[in-house]
Amino acid sequence: MLRIFALLILLHLVLSGSGGYHKWVGIFAKESGIRDQKILSALQYKTLLEKIKPWDAKGYYVSDLKYGEGKWVAVMSRGDAIFSETIISSGRWGDFREKLKKAWRSGRYLIDLEYGMGRWVGVFSPDLRLKAQSYSSNSDIDKLEYLIEEGWENHYKVTEIAFGEDRWVLIFAKGSRLRNQRFERAASWEEACETMEDRWGRGQDIIELEYAKGEWLMLFAMHTGFDNQRYSSRDRYEDFVNQARLLRKKGYYIVDLADGW
Numbered sequence: 720m721l722r723i724f725a726l727l728i729l730l731h732l733v734l735s736g737s738g739g740y741h742k743w744v745g746i747f748a749k750e751s752g753i754r755d756q757k758i759l760s761a762l763q764y765k766t767l768l769e770k771i772k773p774w775d776a777k778g779y780y781v782s783d784l785k786y787g788e789g790k791w792v793a794v795m796s797r798g799d800a801i802f803s804e805t806i807i808s809s810g811r812w813g814d815f816r817e818k819l820k821k822a823w824r825s826g827r828y829l830i831d832l833e834y835g836m837g838r839w840v841g842v843f844s845p846d847l848r849l850k851a852q853s854y855s856s857n858s859d860i861d862k863l864e865y866l867i868e869e870g871w872e873n874h875y876k877v878t879e880i881a882f883g884e885d886r887w888v889l890i891f892a893k894g895s896r897l898r899n900q901r902f903e904r905a906a907s908w909e910e911a912c913e914t915m916e917d918r919w920g921r922g923q924d925i926i927e928l929e930y931a932k933g934e935w936l937m938l939f940a941m942h943t944g945f946d947n948q949r950y951s952s953r954d955r956y957e958d959f960v961n962q963a964r965l966l967r968k969k970g971y972y973i974v975d976l977a978d979g980w
Contacts, residue, residue, distance in 0.1 A: 747971035748971065748972060749971050785833055908980070
């Protein structure tokens with residue numbers, strides 16, 4: 720019994736020192752055009768959709784969608800921009816990909832993409848000022864940088880990174896106002912924090928933070944519209960929601976939501 724207790728203490732110290740606990744992370748901006756936010760959660764995807772409806776009727780839109788720790792989370796925002804949205808889902812990437820192409824043909828562009836509980840979910844809007852979108856997917860994380868640079872060479876900007884079904888999905892956009900994009904990887908949360916601080920010091924904002932398979936992936940850019948940024952993380956979801964509420968009182972709003980280790 721004493722040996723087990725000692726091992727538990729050692730594990731706690733290792734996790735504490737390495738940032739190894741699961742954490743919810745928010746990227747917040749003070750200058751984002753957002754005037755109010757609500758954070759909704761549900762264990763089931765369909766339940767979350769029902770929770771979204773009344774806020775959608777009040778002029779809020781889904782600015783971020785995340786699945787983590789067995790729950791779906793939606794960040795509902797209201798501000799200067801007005802979006803009409805459609806949420807589309809499918810169980811397999813091959814099926815979702817066809818729905819993605821159909822949405823593009825109808826003039827709707829992807830705002831956010833998330834995978835959880837065997838389901839791909841995309842938030843689409845016809846109100847984005849884009850000329851085109853495209854996608855690329857690969858199961859090898861080491862090939863992402865090549866795919867991103869290939870997109871840049873074709874005058875596309877990366878607007879979304881998602882992971883599911885053992886594949887990375889990149890969403891590219893043409894006509895975006897984003898400039899000087901940079902892609903970064905970090906093997907720990909501490910390293911990711913250092914990277915963000917460094918990029919902020921160079922005048923770049925983070926537009927995308929994603930975690931999977933032991934790595935944090937980050938996208939930075941200029942002309943994002945999300946200025947004066949900061950990050951905040953909490954191990955427990957309830958603590959994160961409370962922290963986000965406190966930051967809202969100071970004028971900071973979530974512009975990206977992530978969870979990882």
